Amino acid sequence: MSLKPAKVTKKKEPKEELQKPKGTRDLLGSEVLYLDGFIEKASEIAMYYGFSAIITPTFEKESLFTRSIGDGTDIIDKEMYVLRTKGGDKLALRPEGTAPVMRAYFENGLNSKPQPVMLYYAGSYFRHERPQRGRLRELRQFGIEIIGTSKSIADALTIHLLTIILKEVGIKNYTVSINSIGDKDSQIVYKRELSNYYRKHLKSICADCRVRLKNNPLRVLDCKNEKCDLIKAEAPETLSFLSNDSKRHFKEVLEYLDKLSIPYTINTTLVRGLDYYSHTVFEIIPEAKDGEEALSVAGGGRYDYLGKQLSGKKDVPGMGGAIGIDRLLETPGYNFPCPRIVKKPKIFFIQLSYEAKLISLTVTEILRKAKIPVAQSLSKDSLGAQLGKAERLGVPYVIILGQKEALDETVIIRNMDTRSQDTVKINDLTNFIKKIK
Ligand code: HAM
Numbered sequence: 001m002s003l004k005p006a007k008v009t010k011k012k013e014p015k016e017e018l019q020k021p022k023g024t025r026d027l028l029g030s031e032v033l034y035l036d037g038f039i040e041k042a043s044e045i046a047m048y049y050g051f052s053a054i055i056t057p058t059f060e061k062e063s064l065f066t067r068s069i070g071d072g073t074d075i076i077d078k079e080m081y082v083l084r085t086k087g088g089d090k091l092a093l094r095p096e097g098t099a100p101v102m103r104a105y106f107e108n109g110l111n112s113k114p115q116p117v118m119l120y121y122a123g124s125y126f127r128h129e130r131p132q133r134g135r136l137r138e139l140r141q142f143g144i145e146i147i148g149t150s151k152s153i154a155d156a157l158t159i160h161l162l163t164i165i166l167k168e169v170g171i172k173n174y175t176v177s178i179n180s181i182g183d184k185d186s187q188i189v190y191k192r193e194l195s196n197y198y199r200k201h202l203k204s205i206c207a208d209c210r211v212r213l214k215n216n217p218l219r220v221l222d223c224k225n226e227k228c229d230l231i232k233a234e235a236p237e238t239l240s241f242l243s244n245d246s247k248r249h250f251k252e253v254l255e256y257l258d259k260l261s262i263p264y265t266i267n268t269t270l271v272r273g274l275d276y277y278s279h280t281v282f283e284i285i286p287e288a289k290d291g292e293e294a295l296s297v298a299g300g301g302r303y304d305y306l307g308k309q310l311s312g313k314k315d316v317p318g319m320g321g322a323i324g325i326d327r328l329l330e331t332p333g334y335n336f337p338c339p340r341i342v343k344k345p346k347i348f349f350i351q352l353s354y355e356a357k358l359i360s361l362t363v364t365e366i367l368r369k370a371k372i373p374v375a376q377s378l379s380k381d382s383l384g385a386q387l388g389k390a391e392r393l394g395v396p397y398v399i400i401l402g403q404k405e406a407l408d409e410t411v412i413i414r415n416m417d418t419r420s421q422d423t424v425k426i427n428d429l430t431n432f433i434k435k436i437k
Contacts, residue, residue, distance in 0.1 A: 071215065073273055147320075276303040347367065
């Protein structure tokens with residue numbers, strides 16, 4: 001079964017205190033089902049590949065993110081929602097899922113389990129971005145992490161699994177934009193070269209990039225300011241500074257992608273806006289609607305130094321990626337899978353008096369136990385109006401419970417096709433339903 005998006009009608013702006021914060025959304029009815037439907041589908045696929053579920057808190061200690069995502073990144077410098085508790089703790093609403101999963105990996109002793117540990121998760125993340133198309137302040141992601149192996153197959157599995165999930169929900173036209181930023185040694189050499197190059201062009205770059213150059217030179221490549229485009233286009237490429245190990249790793253990843261027929265393009269300026277990455281970084285970009293800028297629907301990469309950075313112990317290599325669910329649902333071709341929890345009503349239950357309503361919940365529970373979902377009107381609508389509703393819903397049967405039936409402990413069951421009616425004792429309802437089901 002698949003669901004189609006409901007028509008959006010523009011409403012008058014309500015009073016300020018009734019308005020949600022900028023960049024957030026209320027999800028109603030089918031929108032909730034779209035979200036649940038995707039998470040259920042993606043989780044199921046991840047489980048087939050041996051991933052197990054993890055849920056981490058919505059907020060963490062602020063230092064978890066500053067230490068992993070890094071000062072000088074947009075997320076830490078401008079976008080994190082930080083709060084101080086009455087006890088003086090500094091907490092942050094999680095802006096992303098990888099650092100919390102790595103924290104939970106150590107805290108729950110997963111490092112002493114057989115490696116790698118493969119986890120999937122879904123939830124809300126918070127970034128104080130300028131609200132615009134594809135940029136929310138509460139965003140939802142489905143992510144996977146493979147912790148405890150440096151093998152290139154983990155990189156391939158991550159990208160493969162995310163593309164499989166996208167294909168299963170109807171996104172057939174996409175490309176994987178991929179790069180390698182190498183290991184620590186490659187990065188030291190590259191950052192030096194990049195800084196030397198940018199220093200020669202200090203007058204032509206934006207003020208933010210001048211600061212980035214001092215604090216975190218790799219971030220100049222994330223700059224969205226047009227002023228820096230030309231300089232960025234001519235900047236040295238990470239691939240030219242890879243160590244032999246990094247080169248071999250990247251070559252293997254590309255061989256896997258070729259073998260799996262995953263379409264990719266090497267994007268030499270892709271470094272991604274989080275500091276914990278090393279080696280492979282990637283984004284998945286679906287074909288955009290005519291005239292619209294293509295936005296990445298998923299992104300990720302390898303983070304071989306994050307484990308040590310957080311735990312202070314030995315290196316724990318990792319690889320992962322996350323799909324932005326809000327963007328995915330807006331992507332052309334998305335086929336809106338329906339979650340299994342959806343129960344299409346089979347019976348419309350009409351209750352016509354206070355006496356009837358008094359026993360109606362008992363009847364609904366009998367129906368639930370018999371696995372019959374009902375629709376009902378709790379209002380005072382007339383029999384005719386309620387039958388009209390049942391007709392519009394297209395249910396095959398209606399149960400009518402009026403004052404007389406309530407006293408007799410019976411219900412009337414009406415076949416909406418033949419218009420025939422049966423009076424059935426409430427005690428016999430389950431047996432009767434089994435016959436007509
Ligand atoms: P990210 O690229 O920051 O990576 O986010 C992943 C996806 O979330 C993006 O591709 C995009 O679809 C969606 N997204 C990001 N920001 C917004 C926003 N403001 N509004 C709507 N959607 C957004 C990470 O978060 C990493 N933790 C991924 C990862 C997992 N790396 C390794 N493991």
